[in-house]
Amino acid sequence: MQAIFQFISDHQLMIYLIVLMIFVGVELIEKVPSVLHTPLMSGANAIHGVIIIGSIIVMGQAENLFASILGFIAVFLGTLNVVGGFVVTDRMLEMFKKKK
Amino acid sequence: MKLSILDFIYILSAFSFVFGIKLLGKPSTARRGNTIAAIGMTAAIVGTIFLNESVMVKNYPWIFGALILGSIVGTLMAKRVQMTQMPQMVSFFNGMGGACAALISIVEYDHFLHHAASSDSARIVILLLGLIIGSVSFSGSMIAFGKLEEKIKDLHLPAQQVVNMVVLLAIVGLVVGLAGGYLSNPAFIYLILGLSLIYGLLFVFPIGGADMPVVISLLNSFTGVATAFGGFLYDNKVMLFGGILVGSAGTLLTVMMCKAMNRSLTNVLLGNFGSGSAAAAAGKTITGSIKEVSASDAAILMKYSKKVIVVPGYGLAVAQAQHVCHELELCLEAEGVELKYAIHPVAGRMPGHMNILLAESNVSYDKLVEMESINPEFKTTDVVLVVGANDVVNPAAKTDPTSPIYGMPILDVEDAANVIVMKRSMRSGYAGIENELFYSPKTRMLFGDAKKMMTELVNELKASA
Incomplete structure (x- = not known):
């Protein structure tokens, strides 16, 4: 129990941020027309690709072969997530522009 | 307290994510929203590589190699995919994000074992949660991908719910064991990895192929949560920010998709669509x-x-x-x-x-x-x-x-x-x-x-x- 309280007081700012972000996420999506659900899902998919920052840190600190190989794969997969995610979303949205 | 350039970039990136999602909610501005979020992401990545003061980043050739390779493969895949195959493409990229989160946890755990003097239970729990959710998201997304490609059929195992429960309890048990110091063998982390991957498979297998978009949306928010755990691990606010944003927005999006079909999320997840009223439907002939x-x-x-x-x-x-x-x-x-x-x-x-x-x-x-x-x-x-x-x-x-x-x-x-x-x-x-x-x-x-x-x-x- 002590450990939990200690953890909370050590990470107060992060916890505030989490609570706030949950509400922001909900608010942002609430009034979206259903035709945009798929592009939105795809766009959100690209945004969680920010995990790549973690993989860059892992790769940047790698000291042994094990960490280097896994780090390399992680950066590669993270890049796929980010680049692929944004490009796919853009292609979907390209279709939404009005044609005359 | 000084604000480094990197912190400043992270703040701008976080802003671009929120603003991007906001713009994505309207047909007229959606494309711009996507571009803005992409620019924010690029800034965060470049900043992390070059402007990191707290962590010495080295191994540049490896990093750039992976980044360039990933960009080429990702762009080619995204450009070549048919419009009808968009959902499985999203699922695939989502799975990649999940795998990335899982790999980070594995390396960090190894690093942790070699360097940490005292056992830090909270850190281990966060690390393991990132691993579990990332792995579930990865294997689940791959199954969803396979189902949409029509390579994998729906599969109902006997006592599916019981098996799922047992796997989940085993994972929880292992996490408690490792974090509490009851289990000392670090190889248990691979057992957790394996069980999580299996759980992802079991989770998606029984769900009907036509419900995959809902599942993908849910797994998408899972990866968001895994990303947030990564942010906790590195005390990196932009990761936490982006992860939670996607986690909460993704969950709501999932619920909204279910609502549009007039079904509850539980109903979709249990994959028992129509079975309850099958008798009633059979009795009524047109x-x-x-x-x-x-x-x-x-x-x-x-x-x-x-x-x-x-x-x-x-x-x-x-x-x-x-x-x-x-x-x-x-x-x-x-x-x-x-x-x-x-x-x-x-x-x-x-x-x-x-x-x-x-x-x-x-x-x-x-x-x-x-x-x-x-x-x-x-x-x-x-x-x-x-x-x-x-x-x-x-x-x-x-x-x-x-x-x-x-x-x-x-x-x-x-x-x-x-x-x-x-x-x-x-x-x-x-x-x-x-x-x-x-x-x-x-x-x-x-x-x-x-x-x-x-x-x-x-x-x-x-x-x-």
Whole structure:
């Protein structure tokens, strides 16, 4: 129990941020027309690709072969997530522009 | 306390994510929103590599190698994919993000074992949660990908729920063991990895292929949460920020998708669609007979109509009939027929699926009318052409309280003077129930593959022009 309280007081700012972000996420999506659900899902998919920052840190600190190989794969997969995610979303949205 | 340049970049990136998602919510600004988020992401990545003060970043060749390789492969995949395959592509990229999160946790755990002097339970728990959620998201997304590619069939194992529970409890037990210091062998982390991957498989296997968009959306928010744990691990606010944002927005999006189908999330996840009311449905037989129509008669009927509404469904997507559909539209308009498309929110079981498909074949965006706006128009419509749609036009949703789709909003096609249903066979739709509409005296059936029949219609129209 002590450990939990200690953890909370050590990470107060992060916890505030989490609570706030949950509400922001909900608010942002609430009034979206259903035709945009798929592009939105795809766009959100690209945004969680920010995990790549973690993989860059892992790769940047790698000291042994094990960490280097896994780090390399992680950066590669993270890049796929980010680049692929944004490009796919853009292609979907390209279709939404009005044609005359 | 000094604010480094990197912190400043992270703040801007976080802002770009929120603003990007905000803009993605409107058709007119959506594309700009995506671009803004992409720019924010690029800034965060470049900043992390070059401006990191707290962590010495080295191994530049490796990092750039992976970044360049990933960018090339990712762009090629995203550019080459067919419009009909968009959902599985999203699922695939989502799985990559999940795998990335899992790999980070494995390396960090190894690092932790070698460097940490004292055991830090909270850190281990965060690390393991990132691993578990990332792995579930990875294996689940891959199954979803396979199902949408139609390479993997639905699979119901006996006592599925019990097996899932056991796997989940085993994972929880291992986490408690490792974090509490009861288990000392670090190899247990691989056991957790394995069990999590299995859990992801079991989780998605029983869910019907047509429900995959909902599952993908849910797994998407899972990866968001895994990312947030990564942010906690590195005390990196932008990771935490982006992760939680996607986690919460993704969860709400999932619930909204379920609502559009008038089903609860639990119902989707248990994969028992229709089974509860199967007995009721079987007891009720629809009386009446079906009437077939030939392509030439259907073409003539439409040619002499004032107003035609096309109701596209999954069958159109499967047959890749969107281009010939647009051709039909042009042929009919040349004859002075007013033509519109009625878009049900879950037509094709993926919101926006029909819009994307038809827009790809140059159908004007304002011809695609959403359900609420088009429903009053059916009364004044001469012919409704249903192309590979079934459940979204089933009147049982309004009339039969025992029907599994009862309460789902549908397109009121039975209000029109004539209904032509283009279908491959009398097989029931995804919900597995009979459709009274097919037996209505107004309805004519045009059996065949959507693309083939559409082409025949177009040829008939051209021949008679």
